[in-house]
Amino acid sequence: MSSTSHSALPQALASEGLPAHVEVRPLRHPGPTNTEPKAVRIAIITLALAFLALCIALPVVSVFYEAFKRGWLAYVTALAEPDALSAIRLTLLVAAISVIANVTFGLIAAWAIAKFEFPGRSLLITLIDLPFSVSPVVAGLVYVLLFGSQGLFAAYLQAWDIKIIFALPGIVLATLFVTFPFVARELIPLMQEQGTAEEEAAVSLGASGLSTFFRVTLPNVKWALLYGVLLCNARAMGEFGAVSVVSGHVRGLTNTMPLHIEILYNEYQFVASFAVASLLALLALVTLVAKTLLEARLAEDAS
Amino acid sequence: MITETLSLPVGRQRSVIPGFGITLGLTLTWLSVIVLLPLSALFIKTSEISLERFIAIVTSTRTLHALQVSFGLSLAAAVLNLIFGTIVVWALVRYDFPFRRVVDAIIDIPFALPTAVAGIALTSLYAENGWVGSLLAPLGIKVAFTQLGILVALIFIGLPFVVRTVQPVLADLDAELEEAAASLGASRWETIRRVVLPAILPALLTGFALAFARAVGEYGSVIFIAGNLPGQTEIAPLLIVIRLEEFRYADATAIACVMLLASFTLLLLINRLQRWSEMRGTGA
């Protein structure tokens, strides 16, 4: 980075007529302290890019390639299929519910945790993060153990004729579990960092609790909130393991997009499978672009 | 409000900011309903299994093998992610090259791409007639439907954990540290080994543990490429699903319980590592 200024220095000294015994050796000058020789740099960059291209970029490219392998018509036909459409509808519904629930919960939890001191606070943060470290399959299983036909609440559910497992509520619950930390964990550190001075100022100027929240706190975290919503939405739409366990795979009824992809793939309908997958891949890419744009805004919030 | 102010409670610090009680109450309630109660159902169901039965399930050849595949390959994938992740972080933080920001954004694809999509994409790439698989087949290397395939999927999903954990720490590392080391006569390699690596070690270990934890529980991206042969390429989460589909709830529960305890242990370890990492950060 600063190699030009470094190598210019000995020459500048030489041209100013230094005494002859000062040995100026521009060719053997050691180079900047904070980086590696050029060959090493190029090798590291090449290795990193090759690894990323092979492991990360190529799979995404192949999704779109496979989806359009048989042309536009096959692609559109696959998506217009009624089962595909109902999978898309169900996925959107589940994602909407979990985003709304997580935004509400995330704001409430972040307020309690970031604006107040109380014992057990760090334990609470750990518990909120807990779903991140639970296998999605286990996340689905625990709801089967609660609400399934052999579950702890099976008797009550049967008595009131409520169906949770192999139905929409089960899918929503499993999705809520795996997306649980997404919004809260974006908000908590930012709100902790922002402290309580602005809220105190608002209250000292006569604002009520709610108007302090809506006029001061919420605008200050809006980008982080949006960021959390993006991540939460991407995960909710793409969740496979947990939903797979509780859904029952009823075509046109309890199949979300990822489950539909699996069924089509296992039936060797590869183009149709990749067509649905390409929608989710597109969602992932849009999420990443939006996330990258948001990160600049986030830095603003934190400043 | 007025009486409350007059009574001047002793103990917890009072705050002018309202809403503590209600928000904390709602947080705890929601947390219990969505997370804690369901997880405790797993332990309640496990406790209904007799100890001999539990041991028999967990130590059956098939279960043991599935656990071995899950943990062994996750460990291998985490090690590979640690190595390649560090190279990627180094290139991203220390060097400038065209499209660096795009490359930086690409790292998050495994976070954002649904696992099922990643699963079928990797399978089609590494199958014998796929782009990569067809290049490897003449060399006698089979990836899809072997343990190697599982490894590929686990590397894919684990990489961002290492990169995103180490990247900010390396970026924040004070340049003066390296200049000081160089001024004291250390070579570049010695500086990296003795100054830079120790400084980012907690972050490296945290990233490693996060990638490992994620890989152990991974399901979606693995089952397509794995082949799922019992005793060979069957991972523990898949065995849970299979037992569930066979209505062998006790088996599913017991295996899930082992997995969950492993998750808790890892979470505890990661928390420790993160605290260590933060202390390093402030100490510098």
Added chain:
Amino acid sequence: MSIDILNVTKRFKTFTALDAVNLHIPGGQLVALLGPSGSGKTTLLRIIAGLDWPDSGEVRFDGQDALARSVRERNVGFVFQHYALFRHMNVFENVAFGLRVRKGADKLPEAAIREKVNQLLSLVQIDWLADRRPNQLSGGQRQRVALARALAISPRILLLDEPFGALDAKVRKELRRWLRNLHEELPVTSVLVTHDQEEALELADTVVVMGKGRIEQVGSPQEVYDAPATAFVHDFIGESLSLPARVSGGRLHVGAGETALDPQGVEDGPVRILARPHDVDFAEPDAAPVRGRVLAVRTFGPTRRADIVLGDGDIVEAAVPPGIHPAVGAQIGLVPRRYRVFPTA
């Protein structure tokens, strides 16, 4: 509006921030709470504002109980140390905030809000910055916004927490004068917290010196400087030359020798003699009550200071009077002209 602090005690865990503090602040005055960090001055200010509550004691505004009222109801203007400007609002909206959150009958129509905010912005001389965001302002400008915002709710008490703490020396001096003038124009009682004695002495009608959760002295700037009530105040305000000494039998002893200095009625025991450096004359060693050896002489512009090591090893710093040129290593005598004797706690 007058403020009365009666027997206020506040503890944070084991740390006593305020220890049975009593203080009367007459209406209309500008009072400075002056003390080192940890002296409890900010805690006292936050208790007056209603941002904190005492463990015991009373706070009265014009004789009325203030603790029963929340910060929203106290109608005090509070200027926060780091301003706490709302980062997502421009200057105008920051100042308008207190008017916009009013409910019911107190709510002003939009036109009245605009007029009042514009008035305030010209009062603090930043009307041209109305559309800027806080992060586009200099420190001094933020300070003015914070003040205008606090004044928008027409407070009868204005509380300022280290108002100039984050500003550079030049801006600080400028704003100090300006704040004084502003206080004269407004019908408010102002209380400001500072650790900067120059600020407190120059700005305030009354200076309240605090140390370790207690009030050490309340008085005019002149009084606290010229007649410090305690050794703490003498040390904290202005420069001090401190001589360890002892009173025995009604006589003051320094080192081994008895001196002719007045023990000022302090009872027998260890004491400290405190004097301003310029109140200490140099003299021949034999004729002076205090003797020492010159260690070093330093020059700061027009003044010179000498480090003098006393017989028992203590080092004091004395102002060298004009015309005298002590040599390093020379024995010298010190004669305190004006001094105070305080028992050693």
